[in-house]
Amino acid sequence: MCGITGVYRLDGEPVSLPLLKQMAGVIAHRGPDSEGFYIDGNMGLGHRRLAIIDLSPLGNQPMANETGDIVLIYNGELFNYQELRVRLQAAGHRFRSNSDTEVIIHAYEEWGDACVERFNGQFAFVIWDAPRRRLFIARDRFGIKPFYYYHDGAKFVFGSEIKAILEHPNIPREVCYPALNQYFTFQNILTDLTLFEGIRLLPAGCTMVVTEDGITQRRYWDYCFEPQPTPMSEDEATEQLFHLFKQAVTRQLMSDVPLASYLSGGMDSGSVAAVTREQIGRIHTFTCGFDLSSASGLELGFDERARAEVMANRLKTEHYEVVLHAGDMENVMPELIWHLEDLRVGQCYPNYYVSRLASKFVKVVLSGAGGDELFAGYPWRYYRGLDSHDAHSYSRSYYDFWQRLVPEEEKAQLFNGDIYKHVAPNSTFDVFRDIITQSGMALDTPESIVNASLYFELKTFLHGLLVVEDKLSM
Numbered sequence: 001m002c003g004i005t006g007v008y009r010l011d012g013e014p015v016s017l018p019l020l021k022q023m024a025g026v027i028a029h030r031g032p033d034s035e036g037f038y039i040d041g042n043m044g045l046g047h048r049r050l051a052i053i054d055l056s057p058l059g060n061q062p063m064a065n066e067t068g069d070i071v072l073i074y075n076g077e078l079f080n081y082q083e084l085r086v087r088l089q090a091a092g093h094r095f096r097s098n099s100d101t102e103v104i105i106h107a108y109e110e111w112g113d114a115c116v117e118r119f120n121g122q123f124a125f126v127i128w129d130a131p132r133r134r135l136f137i138a139r140d141r142f143g144i145k146p147f148y149y150y151h152d153g154a155k156f157v158f159g160s161e162i163k164a165i166l167e168h169p170n171i172p173r174e175v176c177y178p179a180l181n182q183y184f185t186f187q188n189i190l191t192d193l194t195l196f197e198g199i200r201l202l203p204a205g206c207t208m209v210v211t212e213d214g215i216t217q218r219r220y221w222d223y224c225f226e227p228q229p230t231p232m233s234e235d236e237a238t239e240q241l242f243h244l245f246k247q248a249v250t251r252q253l254m255s256d257v258p259l260a261s262y263l264s265g266g267m268d269s270g271s272v273a274a275v276t277r278e279q280i281g282r283i284h285t286f287t288c289g290f291d292l293s294s295a296s297g298l299e300l301g302f303d304e305r306a307r308a309e310v311m312a313n314r315l316k317t318e319h320y321e322v323v324l325h326a327g328d329m330e331n332v333m334p335e336l337i338w339h340l341e342d343l344r345v346g347q348c349y350p351n352y353y354v355s356r357l358a359s360k361f362v363k364v365v366l367s368g369a370g371g372d373e374l375f376a377g378y379p380w381r382y383y384r385g386l387d388s389h390d391a392h393s394y395s396r397s398y399y400d401f402w403q404r405l406v407p408e409e410e411k412a413q414l415f416n417g418d419i420y421k422h423v424a425p426n427s428t429f430d431v432f433r434d435i436i437t438q439s440g441m442a443l444d445t446p447e448s449i450v451n452a453s454l455y456f457e458l459k460t461f462l463h464g465l466l467v468v469e470d471k472l473s474m
Contacts, residue, residue, distance in 0.1 A: 001364070001474065002061070003030030003048035004073040004126060004147075005159035007168065008135055010212050015044030023167045024048050027160055030075070030474045038062040038071050040130055047073045050474075052364060053081075055256050058097035065105050066094070069130040072105050075160050076123030076145045079251035084118060108136065116207055117220055120251065124160065124202075135210040141221045142370070143204025143463045146470055150199050156210050161471070162199055162341040172198060177422035184414065185428040187346050187404040188464045190435060194342040201342070204463055223458055225441070225451035249275040252366060260284035260358060261366040263319070265307025268368030276366060277315045284361050285317040288354035291325045322357045324350060339471050344464035346404070348472065355473040369469060373454065373462040382453045391443045395433040398453065402432065435459055 005023045007015050020037050024046035028035070031048025034057075038045045047061040064071045078084070081100035084107060089095065093106040100121075107115035108127055113136060122144035127136040135156070139147050149158040150165050159165045166173060179193035192200045202208055205221040232240070249272055253259060261273040263285040276283055289305035305321055312319035329349045336352055337343075358365045372378055384401045388394035406414050408428075415423055439455040441448045 001030075001050040001052055001077065002073075002075045003027035003160045003164070003474070004046070004075050004124065005164040006045040006073065006126060006157075007043070008156040008210055009042035009154070010156060011154045012042050012212075014042055015039050017044070019168065020044045020046040023159065023164045026167050027164050030160060034060050036061050038064075038073075038128070040071075040128065043128060043133075043135070045071065045073045045126065045128060050363065052077060052255055052257055054097050054099035056097070059099040059101060061101060063097075063099075063101050063105060065109060070105055070109060071128040071130070072101060072108075072125060074101050074104060074123065074125040076121055076125070076140065077252075078103060078119055078121040078123065079254065080118075080120040082254070113207060113209070113218075126158070133211060135208075137202065137208040137210065138220075139202045139204055139206055141205045142458075142466060144466050144470065146467055147202040148194065148199055149202065149208075151210075151215055152198065156215070160474075162194065162196055163338075165199055166196075174198075177419070178426040180419075181411075181423045181426045182428055182431060183343060184406045184411070185403055185408075186432075186460070188344050188460060189342070190431050190460045196342070201467075204459075222438075223455055225439070225455055227447075245271065246275050249366070250279055253279055255364055257363045258284075258361075259364045259366065260286065260362040261317075262354065262358075262368065263287050263308045263311055263317070264304045264368070265309075265311050266304075266368065266371075268371030270311045270368075271371075272366050272368050273311070273315055273317065277317060283317050284358075285312050285315075285319045286354050286358045286365065287312075287319070287321045288350040288357075289321055289323050291323055320357060320361070322353050324353060328353070336472075340468065341471070342467075345461070345468050348468045351469060351472045358473075365473070367469065369465055370458075370462055373457045376450060376454060378457070381457075382450045385449050385453060386446055388443065388449065391436065392433075394443050394449060394452065395436050396429070398436075398456070399429050399432045432456075 009015055017037060017039060024035055028048055031050045033051045034049045036047045045062050049061060051059060062071050062073050078100040081103040084103050088106045088110060091110055095102055104125060116138040121140060123140045124145040124147040125138055129136060146160060148162050148165055149156060150171055157165050157168050157171060165171055174197040176193050176195055176197040179189050179195050182189045192203050194201055206217055206219050208215060208217045253276060260283055261276050262269050263273050273285055287305055287308040290303045292303055332349055332352055336349055381401060385394045385398045388397055412420055435456055436452055439452050441452045443449055443452055
């Protein structure tokens with residue numbers, strides 16, 4: 001869990017160390033434990049470290065191989081790094097540290113760009129391959145860790161956050177109108193664009209190679225909801241699901257610092273907390289609630305404290321709560337926007353407050369985010385496409401539901417004339433439909449329609465939630 005940044009001058013000009021330090025300094029909150037820099041002529045890397053595994057200086061970054069010609073900066077954690085380490089040692093690789101960072105370096109040496117297909121974790125990393133003068137970049141399958149970049153042919157500038165890129169003096173600060181149109185339609189951005197013109201977000205499950213000849217991008221993984229050919233009884237499916245879930249949570253408990261869990265009182269965070277409690281003993285749990293003294297009707301359902309307290313008592317956790325009052329959203333807004341930068345999803349200020357509470361006790365918190373998206377927890381959404389006759393009618397009906405902020409017919413009233421001229425030619429329906437098309441599903445049965453809905457939400461809504469959670473927690 002760190003902050004990465006860097007510059008590759010494709011025009012051959014040298015990279016400035018003071019500039020790298022400036023870029024890394026603006027994201028120092030992501031890595032308060034140490035900083036490091038590496039320059040090789042026209043390419044420079046900067047790193048801010050939050051130490052989670054191998055807290056010694058041996059885990060500091062940038063980290064190089066034995067010969068110093070493969071250099072890595074990395075944000076995240078590999079959950080299967082111990083398994084990979086054993087395989088790499090058997091292949092003759094020698095390790096100097098106990099960090100998962102060094103595993104990535106040797107995996108790249110052993111398997112090349114395909115190394116990423118063996119990783120189980122959350123990550124965004126950059127490898128400088130000096131002999132080949134190339135950057136190899138990868139982002140995890142779900143997009144838990146962000147990677148932003150700017151490329152204009154003369155330079156490639158990147159960072160864990162947009163603010164690091166904007167520290168470069170030659171990056172324009174202009175609005176991206178297609179992204180603005182997406183945001184005011186979906187309250188999210190569904191493509192790799194950001195609200196900043198020219199600055200993009202590497203898609204989840206993708207790698208990128210940057211050389212002086214240009215950049216290439218490859219998708220190495222995607223969701224697949226096609227039915228599996230092996231028949232399985234309900235009992236067998238239940239048993240396998242429990243095994244996989246427990247394995248997934250247990251893998252994420254490898255840490256050299258204390259861990260905790262968010263606790264909403266629902267099945268997702270409650271299940272994560274239960275397995276964590278079983279594996280490592282008594283843990284801290286954290287919940288965000290709302291002052292109900294002036295609440296009524298549906299508002300009462302937004303407070304999760306009562307259910308969370310029942311779960312905390314059942315699991316015997318050390319439980320803490322933060323209660324939000326009227327005015328708390330307004331008070332935190334300037335800081336919230338500075339951290340978010342590229343606005344996504346909806347109301348997220350409670351994430352900031354509960355993260356701030358957790359940070360007083362621990363460095364790492366487990367979350368149940370994604371449970372509903374994987375297990376069809378939003379049935380009131382999916383039925384909207386069930387009466388569709390083909391992919392187009394499904395896309396249209398589901399698109400109508402996902403217009404969260406401003407309907408198409410009202411945008412001419414929202415934007416002034418000059419802005420609307422830039423916004424109007426960009427069809428947000430085409431953006432929506434293209435994502436559904438990527439799923440490759442026939443959309444000819446109720447099951448395939450629900451699966452297409454899950455695919456869409458994992459690629460867009462959950463991805464937005466994960467980007468927001470990373471920014472606010474880091």
